[in-house]
Amino acid sequence: MARPSGSDAGVTGPRVRDAAERLFAAHGYAAVSMRAIAAEVGIGAGALYHYTPDKQTLLFQLMRAHLEEVIAAWAETDPKGAPADRLDAFARFHIQFHLDRPEAVFIAYMELRALEPDNFAVIETLRRRYEAILRDILAAGVAAGEMQVADVPLAANALIAMLTGVTTWYREGGRLERGEVETLYAQMALGAVGAQKSSAKTF
Amino acid sequence: MARPSGSDAGVTGPRVRDAAERLFAAHGYAAVSMRAIAAEVGIGAGALYHYTPDKQTLLFQLMRAHLEEVIAAWAETDPKGAPADRLDAFARFHIQFHLDRPEAVFIAYMELRALEPDNFAVIETLRRRYEAILRDILAAGVAAGEMQVADVPLAANALIAMLTGVTTWYREGGRLERGEVETLYAQMALGAVGAQKSSAKTF
DNA sequence: CTTGGAATTGAACGCTCGTTCGGTTCATAT
DNA sequence: ATATGAACCGAACGAGCGTTCAATTCCAAG
Known part of the structure; x- marks a missing residue:
């Protein structure tokens, strides 16, 4: 199981940015891990790198x-x-x-x-x-x-x-x-x- | 060489707190490592635990x-x-x-x-x-x-x-x-x- | 001069970090 | 129906994290 049904970059992209914004504001940039952002979005950490270098x-x-x-x-x-x-x-x-x-x-x-x-x-x-x-x-x-x-x-x-x-x-x-x-x-x-x-x- | 000459808790203690204060303020708590604080004081990371749990x-x-x-x-x-x-x-x-x-x-x-x-x-x-x-x-x-x-x-x-x-x-x-x-x-x-x-x- | 505790080293532990990548599935266009 | 690329997983990498601890050296009290 690698690509779940319903996955869509047009939806996931903004969700990544929203999650990062929320978490950065709450805990600070240094205290937030890429895994935490990914978990908030509901994807694996590796998939984040489709949306940011x-x-x-x-x-x-x-x-x-x-x-x-x-x-x-x-x-x-x-x-x-x-x-x-x-x-x-x-x-x-x-x-x-x-x-x-x-x-x-x-x-x-x-x-x-x-x-x-x-x-x-x-x-x-x-x-x-x-x-x-x-x-x-x-x-x-x-x-x-x-x-x-x-x-x-x-x-x-x-x-x-x-x-x-x-x-x-x-x-x-x-x-x-x-x-x-x-x-x-x-x-x-x-x-x-x-x-x-x-x-x-x-x- | 484990205990350097001139070492003194009465001197090192305040220096630890000063270094931590400076680094926390500059980079944020989460972004500062214990090793960085120790390096600022000029001691090993382990020695910090004589001054804070x-x-x-x-x-x-x-x-x-x-x-x-x-x-x-x-x-x-x-x-x-x-x-x-x-x-x-x-x-x-x-x-x-x-x-x-x-x-x-x-x-x-x-x-x-x-x-x-x-x-x-x-x-x-x-x-x-x-x-x-x-x-x-x-x-x-x-x-x-x-x-x-x-x-x-x-x-x-x-x-x-x-x-x-x-x-x-x-x-x-x-x-x-x-x-x-x-x-x-x-x-x-x-x-x-x-x-x-x-x-x-x-x- | 001896001795015991204080101060510190440096290696090591288990863990998490950011990031990479091969493999796999889904969506879409033909 | 088929093929192609986008979207994603999951394992793995090396590095660095906070913390522990045995060993070692210095200092001060007797």
Whole structure:
């Protein structure tokens, strides 16, 4: 018995990536064996190598696909209005992405050290590009006099860490709804840089 | 040659813990082998077992010692004044601890998933106790009308994540001095909850 | 100067790791 | 009906894992 009935690469491929993503996020790249991934999918360990040349590439491709998706998704979400409104939108967008794909985001931020140098360079470039979005918003806010930020890169790092941290505690079906979490984090982000939404301005 | 000259448990013991802390923080618990730790210390792998019953306990004791130290240190730092001033002090304290011992703090927050259930329960209790400090400050700030916080546990989580994130980018000798980083993070923390230091109040 | 315990070596154990590969079965196109 | 390639199994490889232990050497107390 070598090829079970119903086997299909179009089905198994995504299942391999899903299983790897789940397990990497839960236990960490180094702690997850190829056999564990295969068992999660329900195939033998050897069959994994129809879907990835090796374990490292499996991680790398998960991270790259995710980061490219995030960057592309923001490009379509960016309201392109006042900096304070863009920051509000960015905070909500970031939170939404985390709550939609907690595993992928967690891996992208936590398993950088597991990447081999060449792969790390690629991922790091994408990560910097994403963080540059927030830096640009803050710089524009300072220029427009809408925000008080003493150091833009520092503030961007601090806000990203704050927003990303939502995955460490939020659980679906808990005390707070997703929309509430979004709103509260966005308010804190605006408050941290001394800004407020244009709709809340007091003239 | 089995026992080299100059060997001394009083010296080797701390060096084992230091090496483990450094390597765990850099590569992750699962990715660090006992042989790698031993090599860093300059002894054989077998000799490590004079200083720890096993690898898991080595991690556990590092985390517990660190968390107990943080909690004790804050008890002596707490200004016990107005909530806004306590939050300012807490933010500075947290940042200082991160910059003094980036490896230990990083491990305590990142390697929770590497702990066996019994050890996890102990560490989780200590971690909650530390986070409760911040929750108490925020709750007092809300009660005193000094802060606007819609949800105290959420705000505490967000602030802790923001403050802890400093380790991911700060490097000694970089663009910013430690004191500046402290001040900027404390300002952002206060801003995020709509507070300000008592010395900055406008009467 | 002797002696006993402390510190360490280095080999070895059983196990699991990532990866390879020959063989086997299923799905599909002709 | 047949043939071909895709999908997969299961065994195997060498390497490295955490851990144990007898043997060995150093240090300090008497």
